[in-house]
Amino acid sequence: MNINDLELFILVAEQGSFAKAAESLNTRRALVSRRIAELEKQLGASLFTRTTRAMSLTPSGELYLEQVAPLLKQLKNASFVFKNRYNEVQGRVRIGLLPFADKMLDQQIASFVHSYPQVQLDITVITGGFKDIARLGLDLVIDINQPHDSQFTSKTLLNFERKIYASPSYLEKSSVIETLEDLQYQSSLGFRGANGLVEEKWNFQQATITAHHKVICSDYNTLYNLCLGGAGITLLPEIIVHKAVENKLLVNVLPELSAGFSDLNLIYPYDANLSHATKVLIEHLTTVK
The missing domain is CATH 1.10.10.10 (Winged helix-like DNA-binding domain superfamily/Winged helix DNA-binding domain)
Known part of the structure:
Protein backbone atom coordinates (compact mmCIF):
# COMPACT_ATOMS: atom_id res chain seq x y z
CA MET A 1 0.00 0.00 0.00
CA LYS A 83 16.76 13.38 9.79
CA ASN A 84 17.64 15.76 12.60
CA ARG A 85 19.72 13.15 14.43
CA TYR A 86 21.85 12.20 11.46
CA ASN A 87 21.82 15.45 9.52
CA GLU A 88 22.06 18.16 12.15
CA VAL A 89 20.34 21.36 11.10
CA GLN A 90 21.51 24.66 12.54
CA GLY A 91 20.92 28.35 12.02
CA ARG A 92 18.26 31.00 12.34
CA VAL A 93 15.04 31.35 10.37
CA ARG A 94 13.30 34.73 10.30
CA ILE A 95 9.54 34.33 10.05
CA GLY A 96 6.76 36.87 9.58
CA LEU A 97 3.61 35.67 11.30
CA LEU A 98 0.11 37.13 11.23
CA PRO A 99 -1.12 37.90 14.78
CA PHE A 100 -3.60 35.01 14.84
CA ALA A 101 -1.57 32.42 12.93
CA ASP A 102 0.17 31.22 16.09
CA LYS A 103 -3.08 29.61 17.25
CA MET A 104 -3.32 27.73 13.95
CA LEU A 105 0.29 26.55 13.75
CA ASP A 106 1.27 26.18 17.40
CA GLN A 107 1.55 22.37 17.26
CA GLN A 108 3.53 22.35 14.02
CA ILE A 109 5.95 24.99 15.31
CA ALA A 110 6.34 23.17 18.64
CA SER A 111 7.03 19.94 16.77
CA PHE A 112 9.72 21.66 14.69
CA VAL A 113 11.40 23.18 17.76
CA HIS A 114 11.49 19.73 19.39
CA SER A 115 12.87 18.05 16.27
CA TYR A 116 15.47 20.71 15.44
CA PRO A 117 16.85 22.14 18.71
CA GLN A 118 19.81 23.78 16.94
CA VAL A 119 17.54 26.04 14.86
CA GLN A 120 16.42 29.39 16.24
CA LEU A 121 13.08 30.73 15.04
CA ASP A 122 13.06 34.53 14.99
CA ILE A 123 9.37 35.44 14.72
CA THR A 124 8.09 38.91 13.87
CA VAL A 125 4.39 39.77 14.03
CA ILE A 126 3.49 41.37 10.70
CA THR A 127 0.57 43.25 9.18
CA GLY A 128 1.81 43.75 5.62
CA GLY A 129 1.83 40.10 4.58
CA PHE A 130 4.34 38.94 2.00
CA LYS A 131 5.30 42.57 1.29
CA ASP A 132 7.11 42.56 4.63
CA ILE A 133 9.63 39.95 3.45
CA ALA A 134 11.92 42.51 1.83
CA ARG A 135 11.05 45.36 4.18
CA LEU A 136 11.89 43.41 7.34
CA GLY A 137 14.51 41.05 5.92
CA LEU A 138 12.46 37.91 6.52
CA ASP A 139 13.04 34.44 5.10
CA LEU A 140 9.33 33.64 4.79
CA VAL A 141 5.90 34.77 5.96
CA ILE A 142 2.60 33.15 6.87
CA ASP A 143 -0.19 35.13 5.20
CA ILE A 144 -3.84 34.76 4.21
CA ASN A 145 -3.25 36.60 0.93
CA GLN A 146 -1.92 35.04 -2.27
CA PRO A 147 0.86 36.97 -4.03
CA HIS A 148 0.02 37.50 -7.70
CA ASP A 149 3.70 37.85 -8.42
CA SER A 150 6.06 35.34 -10.03
CA GLN A 151 8.80 36.49 -7.65
CA PHE A 152 7.15 34.57 -4.80
CA THR A 153 6.39 30.93 -4.11
CA SER A 154 3.21 30.20 -2.16
CA LYS A 155 2.17 26.95 -0.48
CA THR A 156 -1.16 26.44 1.26
CA LEU A 157 -0.71 25.16 4.82
CA LEU A 158 -4.39 24.84 5.72
CA ASN A 159 -7.76 26.39 5.10
CA PHE A 160 -10.11 27.68 7.73
CA GLU A 161 -13.80 28.50 7.98
CA ARG A 162 -15.16 31.64 9.62
CA LYS A 163 -18.36 31.56 11.66
CA ILE A 164 -20.17 33.81 14.13
CA TYR A 165 -19.25 33.64 17.80
CA ALA A 166 -20.32 35.35 21.01
CA SER A 167 -19.77 34.81 24.72
CA PRO A 168 -22.56 33.49 26.97
CA SER A 169 -22.40 36.76 28.94
CA TYR A 170 -23.08 38.80 25.78
CA LEU A 171 -25.95 36.55 24.72
CA GLU A 172 -27.57 36.86 28.15
CA LYS A 173 -27.74 40.66 27.74
CA SER A 174 -28.50 40.89 24.01
CA SER A 175 -31.75 40.53 22.13
CA VAL A 176 -32.61 37.04 20.92
CA ILE A 177 -30.68 35.86 17.85
CA GLU A 178 -32.79 33.36 15.93
CA THR A 179 -32.52 34.50 12.31
CA LEU A 180 -30.03 36.13 9.97
CA GLU A 181 -31.92 39.42 10.22
CA ASP A 182 -31.44 39.49 14.00
CA LEU A 183 -27.69 39.95 13.49
CA GLN A 184 -28.25 43.50 12.25
CA TYR A 185 -29.41 44.56 15.71
CA GLN A 186 -26.35 43.22 17.53
CA SER A 187 -23.11 44.89 18.60
CA SER A 188 -20.61 43.47 16.16
CA LEU A 189 -16.82 43.43 16.22
CA GLY A 190 -15.43 44.08 12.74
CA PHE A 191 -12.21 43.07 11.01
CA ARG A 192 -9.93 45.39 9.03
CA GLY A 193 -7.77 43.62 6.46
CA ALA A 194 -4.10 44.27 5.68
CA ASN A 195 -5.28 46.43 2.77
CA GLY A 196 -6.93 48.80 5.26
CA LEU A 197 -10.49 47.95 4.20
CA VAL A 198 -13.08 47.24 6.88
CA GLU A 199 -15.36 44.25 6.40
CA GLU A 200 -18.56 46.30 6.49
CA LYS A 201 -20.71 43.48 5.14
CA TRP A 202 -20.82 39.90 6.32
CA ASN A 203 -21.25 37.62 3.33
CA PHE A 204 -22.85 34.27 4.07
CA GLN A 205 -23.91 31.55 1.67
CA GLN A 206 -27.54 32.35 2.44
CA ALA A 207 -27.37 36.15 2.26
CA THR A 208 -25.34 39.29 2.96
CA ILE A 209 -25.95 41.62 5.88
CA THR A 210 -24.58 45.01 6.89
CA ALA A 211 -22.96 44.69 10.30
CA HIS A 212 -22.99 47.59 12.76
CA HIS A 213 -19.49 47.47 14.19
CA LYS A 214 -18.94 48.82 17.70
CA VAL A 215 -15.26 47.88 17.46
CA ILE A 216 -13.00 47.58 14.42
CA CYS A 217 -9.68 45.75 14.65
CA SER A 218 -7.03 44.39 12.27
CA ASP A 219 -6.08 41.51 14.60
CA TYR A 220 -8.13 38.33 15.06
CA ASN A 221 -6.45 37.73 18.43
CA THR A 222 -7.85 41.01 19.74
CA LEU A 223 -11.29 40.28 18.29
CA TYR A 224 -11.13 36.85 19.94
CA ASN A 225 -10.31 38.32 23.35
CA LEU A 226 -12.94 41.05 23.06
CA CYS A 227 -15.49 38.44 22.08
CA LEU A 228 -14.51 36.36 25.12
CA GLY A 229 -15.01 39.44 27.27
CA GLY A 230 -18.56 39.92 26.02
CA ALA A 231 -18.01 43.03 23.87
CA GLY A 232 -20.07 41.71 20.97
CA ILE A 233 -20.47 39.12 18.23
CA THR A 234 -17.85 38.60 15.56
CA LEU A 235 -16.65 36.43 12.71
CA LEU A 236 -13.69 34.29 13.72
CA PRO A 237 -11.76 31.37 12.22
CA GLU A 238 -13.19 28.18 13.70
CA ILE A 239 -9.71 26.73 14.12
CA ILE A 240 -8.69 29.33 16.73
CA VAL A 241 -11.90 29.21 18.81
CA HIS A 242 -12.74 25.50 18.97
CA LYS A 243 -11.21 25.06 22.44
CA ALA A 244 -13.15 28.04 23.78
CA VAL A 245 -16.34 26.55 22.31
CA GLU A 246 -15.58 23.14 23.86
CA ASN A 247 -15.08 24.84 27.23
CA LYS A 248 -18.33 26.80 26.74
CA LEU A 249 -16.51 30.14 26.84
CA LEU A 250 -17.85 30.99 23.38
CA VAL A 251 -20.98 30.00 21.50
CA ASN A 252 -21.29 29.43 17.75
CA VAL A 253 -24.27 31.69 16.96
CA LEU A 254 -26.49 30.46 14.10
CA PRO A 255 -24.11 27.55 13.36
CA GLU A 256 -25.71 26.93 9.96
CA LEU A 257 -24.16 30.20 8.73
CA SER A 258 -20.69 30.21 7.22
CA ALA A 259 -18.70 33.14 5.88
CA GLY A 260 -16.72 30.74 3.72
CA PHE A 261 -13.19 29.38 3.72
CA SER A 262 -9.81 31.12 3.47
CA ASP A 263 -6.29 29.76 3.08
CA LEU A 264 -3.30 30.22 5.34
CA ASN A 265 -0.27 30.35 3.03
CA LEU A 266 3.46 29.99 3.47
CA ILE A 267 5.21 32.49 1.16
CA TYR A 268 8.88 33.02 0.31
CA PRO A 269 10.88 34.53 -2.58
CA TYR A 270 10.95 32.25 -5.62
CA ASP A 271 14.64 32.62 -6.43
CA ALA A 272 15.92 33.15 -2.88
CA ASN A 273 19.09 31.41 -1.75
CA LEU A 274 17.33 29.77 1.18
CA SER A 275 19.37 28.39 4.06
CA HIS A 276 19.17 24.68 4.85
CA ALA A 277 17.31 25.47 8.08
CA THR A 278 14.70 27.50 6.16
CA LYS A 279 14.20 24.69 3.64
CA VAL A 280 13.73 22.17 6.44
CA LEU A 281 11.18 24.43 8.17
CA ILE A 282 9.25 24.82 4.91
CA GLU A 283 9.23 21.05 4.45
CA HIS A 284 8.09 20.56 8.05
CA LEU A 285 5.23 23.07 7.91
CA THR A 286 3.95 21.75 4.59
CA THR A 287 4.20 18.09 5.63
CA VAL A 288 3.35 17.76 9.31
CA LYS A 289 -0.36 18.32 10.03
Missing part, protein backbone atom coordinates in the same frame (compact mmCIF):
# COMPACT_ATOMS: atom_id res chain seq x y z
CA ASN A 2 1.43 3.36 -1.07
CA ILE A 3 1.86 5.91 1.75
CA ASN A 4 1.13 8.68 -0.76
CA ASP A 5 -2.32 7.19 -1.32
CA LEU A 6 -2.96 7.24 2.43
CA GLU A 7 -1.94 10.92 2.52
CA LEU A 8 -4.28 11.57 -0.41
CA PHE A 9 -7.14 9.79 1.37
CA ILE A 10 -6.66 11.99 4.44
CA LEU A 11 -6.49 15.14 2.27
CA VAL A 12 -9.72 14.26 0.45
CA ALA A 13 -11.42 13.54 3.79
CA GLU A 14 -10.27 16.92 5.15
CA GLN A 15 -11.23 18.85 2.01
CA GLY A 16 -14.50 16.97 1.53
CA SER A 17 -14.06 16.99 -2.23
CA PHE A 18 -11.97 15.34 -4.93
CA ALA A 19 -11.88 18.65 -6.80
CA LYS A 20 -10.55 20.63 -3.82
CA ALA A 21 -7.94 17.99 -3.07
CA ALA A 22 -6.84 17.98 -6.72
CA GLU A 23 -6.63 21.78 -6.74
CA SER A 24 -4.45 21.88 -3.62
CA LEU A 25 -2.11 19.31 -5.20
CA ASN A 26 -2.21 21.05 -8.60
CA THR A 27 -3.33 17.86 -10.31
CA ARG A 28 -6.41 16.52 -12.10
CA ARG A 29 -9.60 15.52 -10.28
CA ALA A 30 -9.81 12.33 -12.31
CA LEU A 31 -6.39 11.24 -11.08
CA VAL A 32 -7.38 11.80 -7.45
CA SER A 33 -10.61 9.87 -7.97
CA ARG A 34 -8.78 6.98 -9.63
CA ARG A 35 -6.19 6.69 -6.85
CA ILE A 36 -8.91 6.65 -4.18
CA ALA A 37 -10.79 3.99 -6.15
CA GLU A 38 -7.62 1.86 -6.28
CA LEU A 39 -7.19 2.26 -2.51
CA GLU A 40 -10.81 1.19 -1.95
CA LYS A 41 -10.20 -1.84 -4.16
CA GLN A 42 -7.16 -2.84 -2.09
CA LEU A 43 -9.13 -2.47 1.14
CA GLY A 44 -12.23 -4.16 -0.20
CA ALA A 45 -14.46 -1.39 1.14
CA SER A 46 -15.90 1.94 0.03
CA LEU A 47 -14.35 4.92 1.82
CA PHE A 48 -16.56 7.68 0.42
CA THR A 49 -20.24 8.05 -0.43
CA ARG A 50 -20.43 9.94 -3.70
CA THR A 51 -23.46 11.85 -4.95
CA THR A 52 -23.90 14.54 -7.57
CA ARG A 53 -24.07 17.24 -4.87
CA ALA A 54 -21.90 16.06 -2.01
CA MET A 55 -19.35 13.56 -0.83
CA SER A 56 -18.88 12.14 2.65
CA LEU A 57 -17.03 9.38 4.45
CA THR A 58 -18.74 6.02 4.77
CA PRO A 59 -18.70 4.34 8.21
CA SER A 60 -15.76 2.27 6.94
CA GLY A 61 -14.06 5.47 5.76
CA GLU A 62 -14.53 7.13 9.14
CA LEU A 63 -13.06 4.10 10.92
CA TYR A 64 -10.14 3.94 8.48
CA LEU A 65 -9.41 7.67 8.90
CA GLU A 66 -9.48 7.30 12.68
CA GLN A 67 -6.90 4.50 12.48
CA VAL A 68 -4.66 5.80 9.70
CA ALA A 69 -4.33 9.52 10.51
CA PRO A 70 -2.47 9.17 13.84
CA LEU A 71 -0.24 6.39 12.48
CA LEU A 72 0.76 8.49 9.48
CA LYS A 73 1.47 11.48 11.73
CA GLN A 74 3.71 9.33 13.97
CA LEU A 75 5.56 8.03 10.93
CA LYS A 76 6.22 11.54 9.63
CA ASN A 77 7.37 12.76 13.04
CA ALA A 78 9.73 9.79 13.33
CA SER A 79 11.16 10.65 9.92
CA PHE A 80 11.83 14.25 10.96
CA VAL A 81 13.51 13.16 14.20
CA PHE A 82 15.71 10.71 12.28
Whole structure:
Protein backbone atom coordinates (compact mmCIF):
# COMPACT_ATOMS: atom_id res chain seq x y z
CA MET A 1 0.00 0.00 0.00
CA ASN A 2 1.43 3.36 -1.07
CA ILE A 3 1.86 5.91 1.75
CA ASN A 4 1.13 8.68 -0.76
CA ASP A 5 -2.32 7.19 -1.32
CA LEU A 6 -2.96 7.24 2.43
CA GLU A 7 -1.94 10.92 2.52
CA LEU A 8 -4.28 11.57 -0.41
CA PHE A 9 -7.14 9.79 1.37
CA ILE A 10 -6.66 11.99 4.44
CA LEU A 11 -6.49 15.14 2.27
CA VAL A 12 -9.72 14.26 0.45
CA ALA A 13 -11.42 13.54 3.79
CA GLU A 14 -10.27 16.92 5.15
CA GLN A 15 -11.23 18.85 2.01
CA GLY A 16 -14.50 16.97 1.53
CA SER A 17 -14.06 16.99 -2.23
CA PHE A 18 -11.97 15.34 -4.93
CA ALA A 19 -11.88 18.65 -6.80
CA LYS A 20 -10.55 20.63 -3.82
CA ALA A 21 -7.94 17.99 -3.07
CA ALA A 22 -6.84 17.98 -6.72
CA GLU A 23 -6.63 21.78 -6.74
CA SER A 24 -4.45 21.88 -3.62
CA LEU A 25 -2.11 19.31 -5.20
CA ASN A 26 -2.21 21.05 -8.60
CA THR A 27 -3.33 17.86 -10.31
CA ARG A 28 -6.41 16.52 -12.10
CA ARG A 29 -9.60 15.52 -10.28
CA ALA A 30 -9.81 12.33 -12.31
CA LEU A 31 -6.39 11.24 -11.08
CA VAL A 32 -7.38 11.80 -7.45
CA SER A 33 -10.61 9.87 -7.97
CA ARG A 34 -8.78 6.98 -9.63
CA ARG A 35 -6.19 6.69 -6.85
CA ILE A 36 -8.91 6.65 -4.18
CA ALA A 37 -10.79 3.99 -6.15
CA GLU A 38 -7.62 1.86 -6.28
CA LEU A 39 -7.19 2.26 -2.51
CA GLU A 40 -10.81 1.19 -1.95
CA LYS A 41 -10.20 -1.84 -4.16
CA GLN A 42 -7.16 -2.84 -2.09
CA LEU A 43 -9.13 -2.47 1.14
CA GLY A 44 -12.23 -4.16 -0.20
CA ALA A 45 -14.46 -1.39 1.14
CA SER A 46 -15.90 1.94 0.03
CA LEU A 47 -14.35 4.92 1.82
CA PHE A 48 -16.56 7.68 0.42
CA THR A 49 -20.24 8.05 -0.43
CA ARG A 50 -20.43 9.94 -3.70
CA THR A 51 -23.46 11.85 -4.95
CA THR A 52 -23.90 14.54 -7.57
CA ARG A 53 -24.07 17.24 -4.87
CA ALA A 54 -21.90 16.06 -2.01
CA MET A 55 -19.35 13.56 -0.83
CA SER A 56 -18.88 12.14 2.65
CA LEU A 57 -17.03 9.38 4.45
CA THR A 58 -18.74 6.02 4.77
CA PRO A 59 -18.70 4.34 8.21
CA SER A 60 -15.76 2.27 6.94
CA GLY A 61 -14.06 5.47 5.76
CA GLU A 62 -14.53 7.13 9.14
CA LEU A 63 -13.06 4.10 10.92
CA TYR A 64 -10.14 3.94 8.48
CA LEU A 65 -9.41 7.67 8.90
CA GLU A 66 -9.48 7.30 12.68
CA GLN A 67 -6.90 4.50 12.48
CA VAL A 68 -4.66 5.80 9.70
CA ALA A 69 -4.33 9.52 10.51
CA PRO A 70 -2.47 9.17 13.84
CA LEU A 71 -0.24 6.39 12.48
CA LEU A 72 0.76 8.49 9.48
CA LYS A 73 1.47 11.48 11.73
CA GLN A 74 3.71 9.33 13.97
CA LEU A 75 5.56 8.03 10.93
CA LYS A 76 6.22 11.54 9.63
CA ASN A 77 7.37 12.76 13.04
CA ALA A 78 9.73 9.79 13.33
CA SER A 79 11.16 10.65 9.92
CA PHE A 80 11.83 14.25 10.96
CA VAL A 81 13.51 13.16 14.20
CA PHE A 82 15.71 10.71 12.28
CA LYS A 83 16.76 13.38 9.79
CA ASN A 84 17.64 15.76 12.60
CA ARG A 85 19.72 13.15 14.43
CA TYR A 86 21.85 12.20 11.46
CA ASN A 87 21.82 15.45 9.52
CA GLU A 88 22.06 18.16 12.15
CA VAL A 89 20.34 21.36 11.10
CA GLN A 90 21.51 24.66 12.54
CA GLY A 91 20.92 28.35 12.02
CA ARG A 92 18.26 31.00 12.34
CA VAL A 93 15.04 31.35 10.37
CA ARG A 94 13.30 34.73 10.30
CA ILE A 95 9.54 34.33 10.05
CA GLY A 96 6.76 36.87 9.58
CA LEU A 97 3.61 35.67 11.30
CA LEU A 98 0.11 37.13 11.23
CA PRO A 99 -1.12 37.90 14.78
CA PHE A 100 -3.60 35.01 14.84
CA ALA A 101 -1.57 32.42 12.93
CA ASP A 102 0.17 31.22 16.09
CA LYS A 103 -3.08 29.61 17.25
CA MET A 104 -3.32 27.73 13.95
CA LEU A 105 0.29 26.55 13.75
CA ASP A 106 1.27 26.18 17.40
CA GLN A 107 1.55 22.37 17.26
CA GLN A 108 3.53 22.35 14.02
CA ILE A 109 5.95 24.99 15.31
CA ALA A 110 6.34 23.17 18.64
CA SER A 111 7.03 19.94 16.77
CA PHE A 112 9.72 21.66 14.69
CA VAL A 113 11.40 23.18 17.76
CA HIS A 114 11.49 19.73 19.39
CA SER A 115 12.87 18.05 16.27
CA TYR A 116 15.47 20.71 15.44
CA PRO A 117 16.85 22.14 18.71
CA GLN A 118 19.81 23.78 16.94
CA VAL A 119 17.54 26.04 14.86
CA GLN A 120 16.42 29.39 16.24
CA LEU A 121 13.08 30.73 15.04
CA ASP A 122 13.06 34.53 14.99
CA ILE A 123 9.37 35.44 14.72
CA THR A 124 8.09 38.91 13.87
CA VAL A 125 4.39 39.77 14.03
CA ILE A 126 3.49 41.37 10.70
CA THR A 127 0.57 43.25 9.18
CA GLY A 128 1.81 43.75 5.62
CA GLY A 129 1.83 40.10 4.58
CA PHE A 130 4.34 38.94 2.00
CA LYS A 131 5.30 42.57 1.29
CA ASP A 132 7.11 42.56 4.63
CA ILE A 133 9.63 39.95 3.45
CA ALA A 134 11.92 42.51 1.83
CA ARG A 135 11.05 45.36 4.18
CA LEU A 136 11.89 43.41 7.34
CA GLY A 137 14.51 41.05 5.92
CA LEU A 138 12.46 37.91 6.52
CA ASP A 139 13.04 34.44 5.10
CA LEU A 140 9.33 33.64 4.79
CA VAL A 141 5.90 34.77 5.96
CA ILE A 142 2.60 33.15 6.87
CA ASP A 143 -0.19 35.13 5.20
CA ILE A 144 -3.84 34.76 4.21
CA ASN A 145 -3.25 36.60 0.93
CA GLN A 146 -1.92 35.04 -2.27
CA PRO A 147 0.86 36.97 -4.03
CA HIS A 148 0.02 37.50 -7.70
CA ASP A 149 3.70 37.85 -8.42
CA SER A 150 6.06 35.34 -10.03
CA GLN A 151 8.80 36.49 -7.65
CA PHE A 152 7.15 34.57 -4.80
CA THR A 153 6.39 30.93 -4.11
CA SER A 154 3.21 30.20 -2.16
CA LYS A 155 2.17 26.95 -0.48
CA THR A 156 -1.16 26.44 1.26
CA LEU A 157 -0.71 25.16 4.82
CA LEU A 158 -4.39 24.84 5.72
CA ASN A 159 -7.76 26.39 5.10
CA PHE A 160 -10.11 27.68 7.73
CA GLU A 161 -13.80 28.50 7.98
CA ARG A 162 -15.16 31.64 9.62
CA LYS A 163 -18.36 31.56 11.66
CA ILE A 164 -20.17 33.81 14.13
CA TYR A 165 -19.25 33.64 17.80
CA ALA A 166 -20.32 35.35 21.01
CA SER A 167 -19.77 34.81 24.72
CA PRO A 168 -22.56 33.49 26.97
CA SER A 169 -22.40 36.76 28.94
CA TYR A 170 -23.08 38.80 25.78
CA LEU A 171 -25.95 36.55 24.72
CA GLU A 172 -27.57 36.86 28.15
CA LYS A 173 -27.74 40.66 27.74
CA SER A 174 -28.50 40.89 24.01
CA SER A 175 -31.75 40.53 22.13
CA VAL A 176 -32.61 37.04 20.92
CA ILE A 177 -30.68 35.86 17.85
CA GLU A 178 -32.79 33.36 15.93
CA THR A 179 -32.52 34.50 12.31
CA LEU A 180 -30.03 36.13 9.97
CA GLU A 181 -31.92 39.42 10.22
CA ASP A 182 -31.44 39.49 14.00
CA LEU A 183 -27.69 39.95 13.49
CA GLN A 184 -28.25 43.50 12.25
CA TYR A 185 -29.41 44.56 15.71
CA GLN A 186 -26.35 43.22 17.53
CA SER A 187 -23.11 44.89 18.60
CA SER A 188 -20.61 43.47 16.16
CA LEU A 189 -16.82 43.43 16.22
CA GLY A 190 -15.43 44.08 12.74
CA PHE A 191 -12.21 43.07 11.01
CA ARG A 192 -9.93 45.39 9.03
CA GLY A 193 -7.77 43.62 6.46
CA ALA A 194 -4.10 44.27 5.68
CA ASN A 195 -5.28 46.43 2.77
CA GLY A 196 -6.93 48.80 5.26
CA LEU A 197 -10.49 47.95 4.20
CA VAL A 198 -13.08 47.24 6.88
CA GLU A 199 -15.36 44.25 6.40
CA GLU A 200 -18.56 46.30 6.49
CA LYS A 201 -20.71 43.48 5.14
CA TRP A 202 -20.82 39.90 6.32
CA ASN A 203 -21.25 37.62 3.33
CA PHE A 204 -22.85 34.27 4.07
CA GLN A 205 -23.91 31.55 1.67
CA GLN A 206 -27.54 32.35 2.44
CA ALA A 207 -27.37 36.15 2.26
CA THR A 208 -25.34 39.29 2.96
CA ILE A 209 -25.95 41.62 5.88
CA THR A 210 -24.58 45.01 6.89
CA ALA A 211 -22.96 44.69 10.30
CA HIS A 212 -22.99 47.59 12.76
CA HIS A 213 -19.49 47.47 14.19
CA LYS A 214 -18.94 48.82 17.70
CA VAL A 215 -15.26 47.88 17.46
CA ILE A 216 -13.00 47.58 14.42
CA CYS A 217 -9.68 45.75 14.65
CA SER A 218 -7.03 44.39 12.27
CA ASP A 219 -6.08 41.51 14.60
CA TYR A 220 -8.13 38.33 15.06
CA ASN A 221 -6.45 37.73 18.43
CA THR A 222 -7.85 41.01 19.74
CA LEU A 223 -11.29 40.28 18.29
CA TYR A 224 -11.13 36.85 19.94
CA ASN A 225 -10.31 38.32 23.35
CA LEU A 226 -12.94 41.05 23.06
CA CYS A 227 -15.49 38.44 22.08
CA LEU A 228 -14.51 36.36 25.12
CA GLY A 229 -15.01 39.44 27.27
CA GLY A 230 -18.56 39.92 26.02
CA ALA A 231 -18.01 43.03 23.87
CA GLY A 232 -20.07 41.71 20.97
CA ILE A 233 -20.47 39.12 18.23
CA THR A 234 -17.85 38.60 15.56
CA LEU A 235 -16.65 36.43 12.71
CA LEU A 236 -13.69 34.29 13.72
CA PRO A 237 -11.76 31.37 12.22
CA GLU A 238 -13.19 28.18 13.70
CA ILE A 239 -9.71 26.73 14.12
CA ILE A 240 -8.69 29.33 16.73
CA VAL A 241 -11.90 29.21 18.81
CA HIS A 242 -12.74 25.50 18.97
CA LYS A 243 -11.21 25.06 22.44
CA ALA A 244 -13.15 28.04 23.78
CA VAL A 245 -16.34 26.55 22.31
CA GLU A 246 -15.58 23.14 23.86
CA ASN A 247 -15.08 24.84 27.23
CA LYS A 248 -18.33 26.80 26.74
CA LEU A 249 -16.51 30.14 26.84
CA LEU A 250 -17.85 30.99 23.38
CA VAL A 251 -20.98 30.00 21.50
CA ASN A 252 -21.29 29.43 17.75
CA VAL A 253 -24.27 31.69 16.96
CA LEU A 254 -26.49 30.46 14.10
CA PRO A 255 -24.11 27.55 13.36
CA GLU A 256 -25.71 26.93 9.96
CA LEU A 257 -24.16 30.20 8.73
CA SER A 258 -20.69 30.21 7.22
CA ALA A 259 -18.70 33.14 5.88
CA GLY A 260 -16.72 30.74 3.72
CA PHE A 261 -13.19 29.38 3.72
CA SER A 262 -9.81 31.12 3.47
CA ASP A 263 -6.29 29.76 3.08
CA LEU A 264 -3.30 30.22 5.34
CA ASN A 265 -0.27 30.35 3.03
CA LEU A 266 3.46 29.99 3.47
CA ILE A 267 5.21 32.49 1.16
CA TYR A 268 8.88 33.02 0.31
CA PRO A 269 10.88 34.53 -2.58
CA TYR A 270 10.95 32.25 -5.62
CA ASP A 271 14.64 32.62 -6.43
CA ALA A 272 15.92 33.15 -2.88
CA ASN A 273 19.09 31.41 -1.75
CA LEU A 274 17.33 29.77 1.18
CA SER A 275 19.37 28.39 4.06
CA HIS A 276 19.17 24.68 4.85
CA ALA A 277 17.31 25.47 8.08
CA THR A 278 14.70 27.50 6.16
CA LYS A 279 14.20 24.69 3.64
CA VAL A 280 13.73 22.17 6.44
CA LEU A 281 11.18 24.43 8.17
CA ILE A 282 9.25 24.82 4.91
CA GLU A 283 9.23 21.05 4.45
CA HIS A 284 8.09 20.56 8.05
CA LEU A 285 5.23 23.07 7.91
CA THR A 286 3.95 21.75 4.59
CA THR A 287 4.20 18.09 5.63
CA VAL A 288 3.35 17.76 9.31
CA LYS A 289 -0.36 18.32 10.03
